[in-house]
Amino acid sequence: MGEVGKGTPEDWQARLEQLAPELIEELCVKKEPDKGLKPLEKAECGNVVMRFAPNPNGPPTLGSTRGIIVNSEYVKKYDGKFILRFDDTDTQTKRPMLEAYDWYIEDCNWLGAKPDEIVIASDRVPLYYEHARTLIEGGHAYVCFCESETFKKLKDAKEACPHRDISPQENLEQWDKMLSGGYPEKSAVLRIKTDIKHKDPALRDFGAFRILKMPHPRPEVGDKYVVWPLLDFEGAIEDHVLGMTHIIRGKDLMDSEKRQTYIYKYLGWDYPVTTHWGRVKMHEFGKFSTSGLRCAIEEGRYNGWDDPRLPTVRAIRRRGIQPEAVRKFMIDMGVGETDISISLDTLYAENRKLVEPKANRYFFVWDPVELEITGANPCIANPPLHPTENRGCREIDVNSKILVCKEDVEKLATGSKIRLKDLYNVEVTSMEPLQVHYLDDSIASAKKDKMRIVHWAPVDGIPVKVLSPDGEFTGIGEKRIATELDKVVQFERFGFCRIDSVGEEVVAYYTHK
RNA sequence: GCUCCGAUAGUGUAGCACGGCCAAUCAUGCAGGACUCUCACUCCUGCGACUCGGGUUCGAAUCCCGAUCGGAGCACCA
Numbered sequence: 001m002g003e004v005g006k007g008t009p010e011d012w013q014a015r016l017e018q019l020a021p022e023l024i025e026e027l028c029v030k031k032e033p034d035k036g037l038k039p040l041e042k043a044e045c046g047n048v049v050m051r052f053a054p055n056p057n058g059p060p061t062l063g064s065t066r067g068i069i070v071n072s073e074y075v076k077k078y079d080g081k082f083i084l085r086f087d088d089t090d091t092q093t094k095r096p097m098l099e100a101y102d103w104y105i106e107d108c109n110w111l112g113a114k115p116d117e118i119v120i121a122s123d124r125v126p127l128y129y130e131h132a133r134t135l136i137e138g139g140h141a142y143v144c145f146c147e148s149e150t151f152k153k154l155k156d157a158k159e160a161c162p163h164r165d166i167s168p169q170e171n172l173e174q175w176d177k178m179l180s181g182g183y184p185e186k187s188a189v190l191r192i193k194t195d196i197k198h199k200d201p202a203l204r205d206f207g208a209f210r211i212l213k214m215p216h217p218r219p220e221v222g223d224k225y226v227v228w229p230l231l232d233f234e235g236a237i238e239d240h241v242l243g244m245t246h247i248i249r250g251k252d253l254m255d256s257e258k259r260q261t262y263i264y265k266y267l268g269w270d271y272p273v274t275t276h277w278g279r280v281k282m283h284e285f286g287k288f289s290t291s292g293l294r295c296a297i298e299e300g301r302y303n304g305w306d307d308p309r310l311p312t313v314r315a316i317r318r319r320g321i322q323p324e325a326v327r328k329f330m331i332d333m334g335v336g337e338t339d340i341s342i343s344l345d346t347l348y349a350e351n352r353k354l355v356e357p358k359a360n361r362y363f364f365v366w367d368p369v370e371l372e373i374t375g376a377n378p379c380i381a382n383p384p385l386h387p388t389e390n391r392g393c394r395e396i397d398v399n400s401k402i403l404v405c406k407e408d409v410e411k412l413a414t415g416s417k418i419r420l421k422d423l424y425n426v427e428v429t430s431m432e433p434l435q436v437h438y439l440d441d442s443i444a445s446a447k448k449d450k451m452r453i454v455h456w457a458p459v460d461g462i463p464v465k466v467l468s469p470d471g472e473f474t475g476i477g478e479k480r481i482a483t484e485l486d487k488v489v490q491f492e493r494f495g496f497c498r499i500d501s502v503g504e505e506v507v508a509y510y511t512h513k
Numbered sequence: 514g515c516u517c518c519g520a521u522a523g524u525g526u527a528g529c530a531c532g533g534c535c536a537a538u539c540a541u542g543c544a545g546g547a548c549u550c551u552c553a554c555u556c557c558u559g560c561g562a563c564u565c566g567g568g569u570u571c572g573a574a575u576c577c578c579g580a581u582c583g584g585a586g587c588a589c590c591a
Contacts (some may be wrong), residue, residue, distance in 0.1 A: 055591050093590050146590060151563055154586080156515080189589050200516040203589040210589035231591050254517065255586045264577055278519075332540070334526065337519055346541045348524070363551095388554075421550055442518070443550055453550055492551040513551075 017430055021453045023349035024093050040074055040246055041273050049243045052108075052115075053087045053235065058106045059305045062315045062326075063280055069330040070112030071248060083242055084108055084115035087124050087235065087472030089228045095231065096122075098217050102142075107313040113321045113436060120241065122221045128229045129179065131237050131267065132209060136171045140266040141208060143174040144191045155204045158197045164205070167251030169501055178211060181226045185213045192233070194262045208233035210250040219327045230276040236260040244272045251276045251337055278339035284469070285311040291435030308509050310470045320488040320511040325351035349511035355496055360385045362394070362484075363493035364464050364508075365423075366475035367406035369434060373426060374400070376438035383422035384443050394480050396458050398423065403457045403476050409434060411452070419453045421448035421492070455492050468510030 040048065042272050050071045054064060075082040084104065088096040100431045101120070108115055144151065144163045154226040156163050166174075176187055190209040200203050212289060215223040229237075235256070240246065249256075254497070257274050264271050296302055306314035316326070329347045361383070378400075382393040402420070411420070417439065425446050426436035439445075446453070457476045464477040473494075481504045483488065489512060490496050497508035 053591090057591080087591065090590060144589095151589095152587085169553095186589060198516090200587075201514090202516065204587080206587095207589060212589080230589075250591095251518065252584090252585055253591090258517090276518085283524085329525095332526070335568095336526085337584095339519080340525065343524055343541080352553080359553090361551080382581090383550085387551080389550075419550065419551095420591060423550095446550075455551070490553065491553085492553080495549085495553080 003257070021079075035071060037070065037334065039076065040078065043074075043078050043246065043273075044237070045078050046080065047245060048075055049245050050080065050238075050247070051083040051085050051242065051244060052106060053085040053238075054115075055087050055090065055094050056096045057088075057094045058097055058293065058480055059100055059103045061288075062282060062285075062311045062313065062316060064104075064417035065111060065313060065326050066277075066280060066330050066333070067248070068108055068111055068113045069327050070335060072108075072111075073331055074246070075116075077373040081116045082113065083117045084118060085119040085120060085238060085242070087231060088120065088216075088218075089125075089234050090229075091212050091228065092214045093215075096217050103314065107317075107420065108111055110313070111326060119238065120218075121229075122216050122218055124238070125225050125228070127232055127241065128209075128237055129227075132175070132233070133172070136190075137168055137173055139168050139193070139264060140262075141190055141192050142166055143178060143188050144170050145188050147288075152311075152379065155196070156391060158204070160196045164191075164193065164196070171217065178209075179227050181213075183211060185211050185226075187211065190227075191512055192259070192262055195258065200255070203258055206232060206259050232256050232259050232262070236263045239271045240267075241271055243251055244495055246273045246275070248277060248335060251278050251339075257357070267363045275335055276335050276337055277335050280333075281339075281341040282311060283341060283343045294377050295360050301388075303467075304329075308467050318498065318500060319509045320355065321347070321351050322354045325354055333335075338365065348450060351494070352512065356490075359387075359488050359490040359496055360391070360477050360484060361387065361490050361492050362481050363396075363455045364466070364481070365403045365405050365455070366466075366473045366494070368403035368457065368475050369406050369409045370401055370459065371404050371409075371456075372433065372435045373398075374429070374435060374437050377425065378401075380509070381423045384489055396459065396479060398477060401459045403459055403461070404454055405475075408452070408454045417449055417451045419443070419451040421453050421455045422450075422455070426452060463505040464508060465505055466491075466494075466508045466510050477506065
């Protein structure tokens with residue numbers, strides 16, 4: 001051993017060649033970093049079933065896309081099955097929103113994550129009752145009439161409540177009475193027996209069903225049921241019945257798995273492979289709660305669920321973010337247990353790569369100021385639609401007046417020379433009123449004199465309104481913008497925008513710089 | 514109070530299961546420069562991290578212990 005530390009690398013190589021030449025090749029193989037998502041534990045191609053299970057109590061947000069994209073991406077990778085399941089069994093606190101069901105389906109499709117199957121929990125309540133009955137019969141569940149406060153105290157003291165040891169027969173009767181509406185709201189819950197002395201208080205006898213007399217918002221369900229399952233129960237049953245092999249969910253649900261394991265044990269089922277991820281916060285968006293947002297929208301502080309200031313999928317879609325960019329962004333983020341706080345810059349950079357070659361260029365002048373040109377004949381300007389992709393030119397008639405941005409004018413003084421982009425060079429002859437005199441067409445002389453290059457718009461252009469997260473911009477743009485409905489364009493020296501509507505005026509949604 | 518989890522550049526991420534390929538990957542960001550009739554794109558160059566302290570070992574980002582910081586659960590919410 002002592003001699004190992006001595007000698008040069010060359011000596012070592014020579015020694016190794018003598019001793020074990022086969023090792024050399026092995027050492028030369030560099031570990032390849034894995035691209036994309038890490039492999040799933042115990043996953044067999046063709047047998048993977050995963051799900052995204054939201055409560056449709058509001059529209060999908062950028063946060064939801066992580067669950068949609070990563071789950072569906074894994075399923076694609078293993079040629080499995082992707083299920084969209086609506087966990088909509090709370091008619092009260094997180095009451096489902098009727099429109100949101102379709103929004104989720106729509107947004108999944110848009111993101112390239114079309115579900116292979118769609119399941120709505122509120123349609124399957126009898127299934128949950130059935131398993132609840134089995135558990136009661138087996139003595140693994142009981143109807144508890146404690147007030148929540150009382151139960152909490154007992155639980156914290158590791159003490160069983162008086163209802164815990166009632167016989168299955170009696171429990172069954174009480175359960176039936178519960179189902180038929182024989183008890184008032186909040187007077188009874190069905191609990192799953194775990195271990196009342198478990199060292200972790202979160203795992204001691206947890207609730208599985210409660211009485212909720214508020215009807216379900218879905219008309220096909222309405223007031224059919226008064227007993228509704230809680231998430232841990234509903235999810236546990238569904239995940240097994242639907243054949244889930246792998247689950248990825250929030251770290252906050254870690255104890256959920258431990259609780260659900262009791263149910264699985266009682267029913268003789270195997271628990272799916274579970275992974276957890278941390279919370280994602282976006283720098284650009286403050287804290288939004290679905291209920292808070294709803295109020296704000298109703299009060300008119302936002303224009304709707306697709307207001308460009310909101311982190312909803314509908315909003316970013318309207319802004320011209322491409323689904324592929326969101327996918328790449330979320331997949332690159334991977335599945336980590338750390339809580340993260342990310343910036344949308346990375347998403348924008350991803351999107352820019354996608355949109356840059358496609359977007360036609362146009363002039364849009366915000367805060368327009370009229371500028372009079374002397375000494376030039378009327379002409380037609382021909383700026384290219386794209387600087388590198390050979391896609392032809394736009395045509396803009398230029399007479400004696402054009403519009404330029406106020407912020408550009410503020411940098412001028414009598415005598416300044418500027419280049420009107422893709423047009424010609426001028427010199428300012430008067431500031432009030434703003435007048436310029438034609439100099440020449442040569443780009444070379446513009447460069448030689450280091451003139452500022454300023455974009456402009458025709459006075460008879462089309463009014464344009466840009467809605468952005470930072471507010472509204474209004475001005476005038478080239479008429480041809482009206483032909484780009486639903487496309488992403490680049491307003492030169494401004495940024496990328498998606499043309500949202502075209503009429504008397506063009507409305508554009510700001511994408512990013 | 515009880516219980517669980519995590520920590521790599523400004524931000525995210527790879528590497529950690531099995532310690533030497535790590536003088537630590539990639540992306541984004543930032544700074545400087547080239548190109549350009551846009552502040553976009555492209556291309557160069559640069560900046561920047563293993564939370565801390567012990568231990569094991571010839572060798573630790575990787576294993577062990579402790580501390581610190583951060584997050585979460587203990588609902589008749591999801």
